[in-house]
Amino acid sequence: MADPSDLDVAYVAKLARLNLTGEETRLFQKQLSDVLKYAAKLREVDVSRVEAAAHAIPVFNVFREDEPRDWFTAEQALSNAPRKANNLFIVTKVVE
Amino acid sequence: MSRPALPALNIADLQSLLRRREVSPREVLDALQARIEDIDPKVEAYLSIDFEAAAREAEKVDVDLPLGGVPIAIKDIINVAGQPCTCASKILRNYRAPYDATVIRKLRAAGAIPFGKTNMDEFAMGSSTENSSVKLTRNPWDLSRVPGGSSGGSAAAVAADAAFGGLGTDTGGSIRQPAALSGIVGVKPTYGRVSRFGVVAFASSLDQVGPLTKTVRDAALIMTAIAGYDPQDSTSLNEPVADYVAMLNGNGNLKGVRLGLPKEYMVEGIDPQVKAAVDAAVKQLQSLGAEIIDVSLPHTDYGIAVYYFLATAEASANLARFDGVRYGHRAENPKDLLDHYGRTREEGFGAEVKRRIILGTYVLSSGYYDAYYLRAQKVRELIRQDFAKAFEKVDAIVSPTSPVPAFKLGERTADPLQMYLADIFTNTGNLAGICGISLPCGFAKIDNGVGGSRATKTGRPERVGELGGKSINVQLPIGLQLLGKALDEARILQIAHAYEQSTDWHKARPPLAKIEN
Numbered sequence: 001m002a003d004p005s006d007l008d009v010a011y012v013a014k015l016a017r018l019n020l021t022g023e024e025t026r027l028f029q030k031q032l033s034d035v036l037k038y039a040a041k042l043r044e045v046d047v048s049r050v051e052a053a054a055h056a057i058p059v060f061n062v063f064r065e066d067e068p069r070d071w072f073t074a075e076q077a078l079s080n081a082p083r084k085a086n087n088l089f090i091v092t093k094v095v096e
Numbered sequence: 097m098s099r100p101a102l103p104a105l106n107i108a109d110l111q112s113l114l115r116r117r118e119v120s121p122r123e124v125l126d127a128l129q130a131r132i133e134d135i136d137p138k139v140e141a142y143l144s145i146d147f148e149a150a151a152r153e154a155e156k157v158d159v160d161l162p163l164g165g166v167p168i169a170i171k172d173i174i175n176v177a178g179q180p181c182t183c184a185s186k187i188l189r190n191y192r193a194p195y196d197a198t199v200i201r202k203l204r205a206a207g208a209i210p211f212g213k214t215n216m217d218e219f220a221m222g223s224s225t226e227n228s229s230v231k232l233t234r235n236p237w238d239l240s241r242v243p244g245g246s247s248g249g250s251a252a253a254v255a256a257d258a259a260f261g262g263l264g265t266d267t268g269g270s271i272r273q274p275a276a277l278s279g280i281v282g283v284k285p286t287y288g289r290v291s292r293f294g295v296v297a298f299a300s301s302l303d304q305v306g307p308l309t310k311t312v313r314d315a316a317l318i319m320t321a322i323a324g325y326d327p328q329d330s331t332s333l334n335e336p337v338a339d340y341v342a343m344l345n346g347n348g349n350l351k352g353v354r355l356g357l358p359k360e361y362m363v364e365g366i367d368p369q370v371k372a373a374v375d376a377a378v379k380q381l382q383s384l385g386a387e388i389i390d391v392s393l394p395h396t397d398y399g400i401a402v403y404y405f406l407a408t409a410e411a412s413a414n415l416a417r418f419d420g421v422r423y424g425h426r427a428e429n430p431k432d433l434l435d436h437y438g439r440t441r442e443e444g445f446g447a448e449v450k451r452r453i454i455l456g457t458y459v460l461s462s463g464y465y466d467a468y469y470l471r472a473q474k475v476r477e478l479i480r481q482d483f484a485k486a487f488e489k490v491d492a493i494v495s496p497t498s499p500v501p502a503f504k505l506g507e508r509t510a511d512p513l514q515m516y517l518a519d520i521f522t523n524t525g526n527l528a529g530i531c532g533i534s535l536p537c538g539f540a541k542i543d544n545g546v547g548g549s550r551a552t553k554t555g556r557p558e559r560v561g562e563l564g565g566k567s568i569n570v571q572l573p574i575g576l577q578l579l580g581k582a583l584d585e586a587r588i589l590q591i592a593h594a595y596e597q598s599t600d601w602h603k604a605r606p607p608l609a610k611i612e613n
Contacts, residue, residue: 006464007458009454012454012457012458012461013454015457015461016412016441016453016454016457017416017419017434017437017438017441018437018438018441018442018445018450018453018454019438019439019441019442020442020450020454024447024450028450028451028454031451031511031512031513032451032454032455032458034512034513035404035455035512035513035516038400038401038513039401039404039405039468041397041398041401042398042401042402042405042471042472042475043471045395045398045471045474045475045478047471047474047475047478050474050475050477050478051474051477052470052473052474052476052477053473053474053476053477053480057286057287057288057333057529057582057583059288059330059331059333062330062331064327072194072195076194076195077194077422079192079194080190080191080192080194080422080423080424081422081423082420082421082423082424082425082426083426089421089422091421092430092432092433092436093432093433094433
């Protein structure tokens, strides 16, 4: 099993698209290492013959009729937009 | 006036008055508003209230409906059209819900009036409501203590008679634990029993919406209104819903009911007064005719570890939607897209949410998925099988809800692992997808100089504060948990009701909440 010391908070923060301050990085490194050490007890469990659980009551293949129905207007969908214009979301530039 | 003041009533008693036209929904709302204005500056349970919209609904509501004219407080993670839905997070500070969650639509159909939104741990991540980015909610039994969490606002409002009932969400104990710490009733329904549509997702395989109420009957009333299949939630179960209230009617006899006592739940670290209260409750259940059977849930000790891998993994994926594009906070003047995401989320999320996003991203990341996430899913299956085996022998399982009564504000915030351990008796129920209820079963008498059972750092008794009364000694509620089989809500409500009706715990009110007639 992976070792708690493998955790590199600064790297994971990049994956999560979440900026952290230097102090947060150091604090989380310590706190989450403690959580991982505590959770290392899961290694004691023999799971060799166990299938991973999905849900307590399995539900499969959930479909609905493909019928049109009323839902948001463009105006409603945009009602919480941080920036909008011409019935569109204004986003940060993606391409050069 | 011979009857108690309106806000002191439970839902069932309030409804009798409404149906007999002795009070109008408008009078109920006005009395509640006065109570909230009086008490909420001390408890701080609410984040936003829309009395005007509620008053318009009160004018036209049909009081003969199952919850006709009853105002209900809603945890601020559930969308109520036109009202804020902030999840107590800065990232959603200006968000207004454009639609009703299914549970709100169902509450309205039953005549209830969702009038206000309650405080919570940010995105429901926490066990004390201290992770709210807005404010601290205080326990009505002792204002220097937490109300529990994450549904602490709804719990404190109900306990302080500042709500007739409330909705919360429970991912690892977030309805049952605050119910226990605040001295009220809380139900975590079977996974899939209640629709999650319109409820901001934290951990989608664990989250359920449920009631927080003054009595078991009130919980049954709300459950009957909100339970049921919803085509808009593909995980909701297409199973018939019982009339949980009608099923409470009985003679209070528990003859033939088999209750399991898991030996793994009597662990070190349980407050002695909690243990004594639960032991006494078990004897009481026995005296009502229940048979007590020892059961074993051998994987209990792994619950917290499994929970924190799975819940954080799901949270890291669910919270990816907060990217500052379609709604919520967006950082000013980003220099590029990565800067836009990184700073938007840095500015918008609080410490606990960030911590969990990091842990969740890590356990799902390349090279660690099998070791952490997949292994946790397998141990989850073993936990589910533990319960399945126990339920071959018993109808329900009895335990404390929380190992300790309400702890002091600030006591656990520095140590996330300590806070996580608050859920030790509740989160295996979420992992197994079964149903559970917490109800009052006694009080811990605490010298407030001794937080929980631990001395304060100074060793000196701290003042409760002028709002908590002059006495240094406080009474803190203790919760009894009953866990039931999947879709067996009726059974745990019946057992809880029989116990409740044979005791007086649910009649006690916090000193703060007493209303002068």
